[in-house]
Amino acid sequence: MNVLGIDIGAGTIKSAVFSASGQTLVSAEAETARDYPALKAQLLAIMASLGKPHGVGAVGIGVPGFIAAGDGTIVRSPNMRFLDGIALQKELADATDLRVLVENDANAAALGEFLALAAPVPAPQGDGGNPVRPASFVHLTLGSGIGSGIILNGRIWRGAGGFAAELGHLLVNSQGRDCGCGNRGCAETESSEAGIVQSYQEFAGSPYPLRSRDVFDRLQRGDEAACRAFRRAGVFLGVLLAQIVYALNPELISIGGGVAACGDALLGPAREELARRVVARACAGTTIAPARLGNDAGKAGAAALARQETT
Ligand SMILES: [Zn+2]
Secondary structure: EEEEEEEEEEEEEEEEEEEEOOOEEEEEEEOOOOHHHHHHHHHHHHHHHHHHHHOEEEEEEEOEEOOOOOOOOOEOOOOHHHOOOOOHHHHHHHHHHOOOEEHHHHHHHHHHHHHHHOOOEEEOOOOOOOOOOEEEEEEEEOOOOOEEEEEOOEOOOOOOOOOOOOOHEEOOOOOOOOOOOEOOOOOHHOOOHHHHHHHHHHHHHOOOOOOHHHHHHHHOOOOHHHEEEEEEHHHHHHHHHHHHHHHHHEEEEEEEEOOOOHHHHHHHHEEEHHHHHHHHHHOOOEEEEEEOOOOHHHHOOOOOOOHHHHH
């Protein structure tokens, strides 16, 4: 059976049809509609145009926000408030003859990255040589916020009600900035794109630049404020990593997203801070590595989830 994966972002909807072996058969991208009726129509159009011609039996959809475990209702979507309270999974399933599964977008991306991992160790004898993936895996997406997902024994860890793995809202700075979640000092106020830009503006005493990429360009030109902004974000990322290591001691933490593409400017200070805060043997058991799929992880993970949980 082929499955359709859709990743809804505040700006772009990415979609693709995947075969049973995980091969991408067709993909599409479009600007996200700005209200719910238009978005629902857009999703139904994607399902009709990609679903029928490619023999799709199930659809997985990643949505930014808190998703109720079980029925896929969107409890709250901070960046797309028009989705608050929408029973998207039920509405789309009722309107089509497809099985539909709605999942938090960061959880879907984590599953996509997990499934893209090559075998870290040889498979045990006699199981056909399938890749052995880590039993415990954490994925962080450093973008405008910090998205995250936890995969334990091959499955998304959602917690009691679907609110687990909100690692971007772990406290890293008790005297820190206000966060959109209502708390303050969360990791995403420091180590996300918005955090880096805000730090740069504070250090440089300037309202510009507006993107972390601009700060990175200035870093490469030797700008001291840019260097301090990345160092600060990296140190607080290290604080976050220390909490993840002591909470889960996962075998692998993968880090992706636009900010992570800046590489060692961020990850260098993060690794140093992690080593300062956590005993060496705990760190030694956890590998920290760049993500593999990047922007394609969400739709791949959503599709895989639809296959896993609706068949
Ligand atoms: Zn927060």
